[in-house]
Amino acid sequence: MTLDKIDSITRYDLYKKAKKTIKLLNDGIFELKIIEYILSAYEDACEIWLAKLDIEPRKFNAEDLKRILFEILCFASFDIMSRFSSVGNV
Numbered sequence: 328m329t330l331d332k333i334d335s336i337t338r339y340d341l342y343k344k345a346k347k348t349i350k351l352l353n354d355g356i357f358e359l360k361i362i363e364y365i366l367s368a369y370e371d372a373c374e375i376w377l378a379k380l381d382i383e384p385r386k387f388n389a390e391d392l393k394r395i396l397f398e399i400l401c402f403a404s405f406d407i408m409s410r411f412s413s414v415g416n417v
Contacts, residue, residue: 341406348404352399352403353400362399366392368386369391369395370387
């Protein structure tokens with residue numbers, strides 16, 4: 328990001344854009360059932376690989392769902408910023 332761009336964007340503008348982006352991401356994640364797909368993939372992987380070691384996989388809980396949501400939001404935010412920075416928008 329260049330200094331002239333920083334001067335033209337206020338912290339409040341950035342805050343509003345970030346808040347709106349997170350809301351859109353969060354809504355999209357739940358509408359597309361992304362968490363359910365990832366949780367299912369985790370469960371399948373655990374079941375397959377832990378069975379080979381004769382270990383009973385634990386059941387996923389609300390904390391796991393929160394962690395998965397956090398991971399998705401972090402990855403999505405990183406991906407968005409990477410795309411913008413690669414085209415010179417940020």
